[in-house]
Amino acid sequence: MMSREWHSLDQGIIETIKETQDGAPIRLSAIASALGLKVMSTTLPSGISGEIRPDPANPDHFIIRVNRNDSARRQRFTVAHEIGHFLLHREEIGGGITDDVLYRSSLSDRREAQANRLAADLLMPQDLVDEWMERARTLKVDNVISFLADKFNVSEAAMKIRLGIP
Numbered sequence: 001m002m003s004r005e006w007h008s009l010d011q012g013i014i015e016t017i018k019e020t021q022d023g024a025p026i027r028l029s030a031i032a033s034a035l036g037l038k039v040m041s042t043t044l045p046s047g048i049s050g051e052i053r054p055d056p057a058n059p060d061h062f063i064i065r066v067n068r069n070d071s072a073r074r075q076r077f078t079v080a081h082e083i084g085h086f087l088l089h090r091e092e093i094g095g096g097i098t099d100d101v102l103y104r105s106s107l108s109d110r111r112e113a114q115a116n117r118l119a120a121d122l123l124m125p126q127d128l129v130d131e132w133m134e135r136a137r138t139l140k141v142d143n144v145i146s147f148l149a150d151k152f153n154v155s156e157a158a159m160k161i162r163l164g165i166p
């Protein structure tokens, strides 16, 4: 099931994102560019996973930075999380939001949970997950979670949450 955050987005935004979600792994950079966001993998202080702030050269636009010392899959989730803040909490970004390794920032925990749920929808849309789940069955894959995590280029932890596995 897609989250209520996903369903709260404007229909136009949903269409734009869905056009890029044409196969696994999701091309996150295509989602970012479609939304006019610049994404950079860069050195951030240890303990910080990512941030989103207005582009000083063009304050109507936002730049997402992720910690290049994090694993590639974690960086992907962080980018998706920051896109989540952009889509859901743009008015609250102000001078910028910085997320630590537990995705805590100056925003409330409720807002952080919203960004995490939307991030999961961006990286692991339910229809594609269902499709690959079906293929995993057909192929008699032993470790479905690791198979799906590889297909979607996400952590096994993220995939387990998507599948509702505790």
Ligand SMILES: [Zn+2]
Residues within 6 Å of the ligand: 081, 085, 099, 103, 104, 105, 112, 115
């Ligand atoms: Zn956050």
